[in-house]
Amino acid sequence: QVQLVQSGSELKKPGASVKVSCKASGYTFTSYAMNWVRQAPGQGLEWMGWINTNTGNPTYAQGFTGRFVFSLDTSVSTAYLQISSLKAEDTAVYYCARSPSITMIVRSRYFDYWGQGTLVTVSS
Amino acid sequence: DIQLTQSPSFLSASVGDRVTITCRASQGISSYLAWYQQKPGKAPKLLIYAASTLQSGVPSRFSGSGSGTEFTLTISSLQPEDFATYYCQQLNSYLLTFGGGTKVEIK
Numbered sequence: 506q507v508q509l510v511q512s513g514s515e516l517k518k519p520g521a522s523v524k525v526s527c528k529a530s531g532y533t534f535t536s537y538a539m540n541w542v543r544q545a546p547g548q549g550l551e552w553m554g555w556i557n558t559n560t561g562n563p564t565y566a567q568g569f570t571g572r573f574v575f576s577l578d579t580s581v582s583t584a585y586l587q588i589s590s591l592k593a594e595d596t597a598v599y600y601c602a603r604s605p606s607i608t609m610i611v612r613s614r615y616f617d618y619w620g621q622g623t624l625v626t627v628s629s
Numbered sequence: 630d631i632q633l634t635q636s637p638s639f640l641s642a643s644v645g646d647r648v649t650i651t652c653r654a655s656q657g658i659s660s661y662l663a664w665y666q667q668k669p670g671k672a673p674k675l676l677i678y679a680a681s682t683l684q685s686g687v688p689s690r691f692s693g694s695g696s697g698t699e700f701t702l703t704i705s706s707l708q709p710e711d712f713a714t715y716y717c718q719q720l721n722s723y724l725l726t727f728g729g730g731t732k733v734e735i736k
Contacts, residue, residue, distance in 0.1 A: 540725075550665075550673065550716055550727040566724055567630070600672055612679060614720040615663035619672035 507531040509601050509620035516626045522589040525623045527601030534582035535559045538604040540616060541575060541586050545597045553599075556584060559607050591627045598622040631655055631719050633728035641736045648704040650731045652717035657697045661720035664693055664702045667730075668713045676715075677702065707733070 512526040527539065541553040554565040556575040563575040574587045584601055601620040606613030632655040642648050652662065660680040665673040675684045677693035680700055690705040704711055712735055717728040 549730045552725040611661055611720055615678040617675050622672050
């Protein structure tokens, strides 16, 4: 069965970096796009962007350029989200979520499987 | 960006009630809309895509309709496990966006 298993909670100080992992199993990793979604405490869902798991090409949503980097290690079917220069407002749960299309064609841009989420807390 | 406005933002209902949630898009998005359910402390779960296609394994009491700018999610008979927050998501724009959410609580 399809599973996305994310790394555990992180507590970081402002200015530090964090790398969240999302390990996929139960399907061919390089045949489906991977998205990242942020949910601040008590808030709604915010799409951060996606990565083509075949080419490694990332696309970032507005507000997630510069400090946010999506990457892959296809040898272990894992996607990564790295956030640098952390700020208190980066405190959130971060989800990886699969789309059933490697190229994110319009009719298949929804998210059919989600990781369990990783809480990143930024506090001094 | 395409904005999605959900209404109501909060809904109090009883088991067995018929519940309808509306999602309005700031511009036409054809039928490129999905609905998700999220329970506290859990990841969202896909319910419906293409506005009205039920995801495999989702109970048939959930249904979706609409096209263009107005969409609805209906739960025909609310069950105890349906108390959650529901989000719509537009797929039409390359920059995906979610609605603000509708929290369904027990009356």
